Amino acid sequence: MSTPLASTDVTQPTVFPPAPAEGRLGILTVGLGAVSSTLIAGVELAKAGIAAPIGALSQMGTIRLGRRTDDRNPLIRDFVPLAPLDDLVFGAWDPFPDDAYVAAQRAGVLEAGRHLEAVSDALRSVQPMKAAFDREYVKRLDGEHTIGTISKRGMLESIRADINAFRDKNNLERVVMIWAASTEIFIEPGPAHASIEAFEAAIDANDPTIAPSMLYAYAAILEGVPFANGAPNLTVDIPALRELAVEKGVPISGKDFKTGQTLIKTVIGPMLRARMLGLNGWYSTNILGNRDGEVLDDPDNFKTKEESKLGVLEHILEPERFPELYGDVYHKVRINYYPPRGDNKEGWDNIDLFGWLGYPMQLKIDFLCRDSILAAPLALDLVLFSDLAQRAGLGGIQEWLSFYYKAPMVAPGLYPEHDLFIQLTKLKNTLRWMMGEEQITHLGREYYDET
Numbered sequence: 001m002s003t004p005l006a007s008t009d010v011t012q013p014t015v016f017p018p019a020p021a022e023g024r025l026g027i028l029t030v031g032l033g034a035v036s037s038t039l040i041a042g043v044e045l046a047k048a049g050i051a052a053p054i055g056a057l058s059q060m061g062t063i064r065l066g067r068r069t070d071d072r073n074p075l076i077r078d079f080v081p082l083a084p085l086d087d088l089v090f091g092a093w094d095p096f097p098d099d100a101y102v103a104a105q106r107a108g109v110l111e112a113g114r115h116l117e118a119v120s121d122a123l124r125s126v127q128p129m130k131a132a133f134d135r136e137y138v139k140r141l142d143g144e145h146t147i148g149t150i151s152k153r154g155m156l157e158s159i160r161a162d163i164n165a166f167r168d169k170n171n172l173e174r175v176v177m178i179w180a181a182s183t184e185i186f187i188e189p190g191p192a193h194a195s196i197e198a199f200e201a202a203i204d205a206n207d208p209t210i211a212p213s214m215l216y217a218y219a220a221i222l223e224g225v226p227f228a229n230g231a232p233n234l235t236v237d238i239p240a241l242r243e244l245a246v247e248k249g250v251p252i253s254g255k256d257f258k259t260g261q262t263l264i265k266t267v268i269g270p271m272l273r274a275r276m277l278g279l280n281g282w283y284s285t286n287i288l289g290n291r292d293g294e295v296l297d298d299p300d301n302f303k304t305k306e307e308s309k310l311g312v313l314e315h316i317l318e319p320e321r322f323p324e325l326y327g328d329v330y331h332k333v334r335i336n337y338y339p340p341r342g343d344n345k346e347g348w349d350n351i352d353l354f355g356w357l358g359y360p361m362q363l364k365i366d367f368l369c370r371d372s373i374l375a376a377p378l379a380l381d382l383v384l385f386s387d388l389a390q391r392a393g394l395g396g397i398q399e400w401l402s403f404y405y406k407a408p409m410v411a412p413g414l415y416p417e418h419d420l421f422i423q424l425t426k427l428k429n430t431l432r433w434m435m436g437e438e439q440i441t442h443l444g445r446e447y448y449d450e451t
């Protein structure tokens with residue numbers, strides 16, 4: 001009989017404890033739209049002590065260490081060596097030439113008098129570099145601030161040169177890249193993505209299944225820069241780049257920030273499943289009026305988002321295991337572009353469930369949320385934790401960052417964990433593991449076995 005593998009048998013991280021966060025950390029955002037400008041403004045406001053980084057676990061969260069009776073609950077940022085906000089330097093690419101101040105004004109997320117003016121100098125200093133952009137992949141946008149219609153190889157080299165120029169100019173110790181650009185059209189994994197050799201050949205052949213986002217991700221990995229993907233595009237979630245990231249020891253993660261409706265879904269879904277309540281249907285609809293909504297109004301771009309949103313319930317409810325409860329669920333997700341709302345999204349959920357003896361019930365949720373206010377703290381946590389992962393010697397997929405994503409990347413053959421609280425436990429246990437602290441299993445017998 002084989003011995004079961006306990007979680008404590010997992011080998012220690014290759015770098016133990018993680019190397020300290022010395023020097024300045026560059027954050028390169030692909031896209032300088034609503035999320036990126038809200039992120040940059042928020043970090044500057046937090047640095048100046050004007051506003052609190054609410055929603056960022058890395059800044060406000062604590063972590064329990066040891067027994068419940070030990071009373072050890074440090075802030076996460078005091079427990080692990082995270083880069084301090086004062087050490088962050090922002091750079092970006094965008095096909096529109098607006099600096100972060102103008103981009104933030106146009107996005108209309110933050111109030112000018114209350115927030116933007118106070119950090120206007122810092123925001124104006126973030127001028128986007130010319131984007132590697134191709135309209136074929138984002139049909140509703142027509143920006144001119146691009147490197148032009150050059151070959152895919154040319155795009156790759158240009159992105160690599162930009163990363164290095166940004167690093168040199170700002171005297172950076174380390175750099176992290178995050179995709180906060182528009183959602184690209186739906187692309188399925190194919191032969192061009194299967195190995196690095198095939199991927200390289202496809203770049204030279206200008207193969208249409210190599211999207212600009214893949215070139216950003218490839219450039220990042222080649223330059224030793226961790227990459228996080230806030231959109232549902234395939235991007236770094238292909239065998240060629242996953243394998244290269246492992247080989248080069250570069251952390252990667254994705255896909256698609258888990259902010260509004262899916263955040264709710266990954267809390268309510270596990271509740272139904274935990275209580276063995278049945279489900280007939282779940283209808284989710286959104287109205288939003290920002291540029292993201294405009295891009296998603298195109299069916300090819302919406303398809304990418306839809307795939308990312310739909311998978312969640314399947315994995316949580318496991319209909320094949322519980323056919324009586326979840327074998328016939330009608331799950332529908334709609335996103336409607338409605339300009340008057342701007343970045344203030346409204347997400348409605350109508351849930352038709354059933355209980356004891358099959359009696360039906362309904363649950364209605366109307367989340368009047370703010371898209372970028374929910375996404376910016378996730379972007380901050382992702383860049384700080386990706387940088388930490390690199391200093392802990394962790395390359396490849398960072399499954400512990402699933403907490404932040406709608407469609408978490410996982411090793412081939414594994415199903416993703418979607419339950420928000422399993423994801424949080426995974427994240428915190430990874431931090432404990434990195435720092436050589438005991439895992440918390442919640443067994444709790446120790447409090448009763450000792451007399």
Ligand SMILES: NC(=O)c1ccc[n+]([C@@H]2O[C@H](COP(=O)([O-])OP(=O)(O)OC[C@H]3O[C@@H](n4cnc5c(N)ncnc54)[C@H](O)[C@@H]3O)[C@@H](O)[C@H]2O)c1
Pocket residue numbers: 030031032033034035036093094095096107131132133134138141143179180181182183184212213230231232256257258259260290291292370371372374375
């Ligand atoms: N805000 C949220 O709650 C949320 C949640 C999940 C995912 N997302 C995703 O995050 C991304 C950013 O959202 P947003 O609201 O900031 O959108 P946005 O439209 O305000 O900003 C995206 C920016 O990316 C730029 N861009 C497009 N293609 C580019 C390229 N090839 N290179 C560089 N820049 C490029 C656009 O010009 C635009 O300024 C979107 O893909 C969105 O779907 C957002």
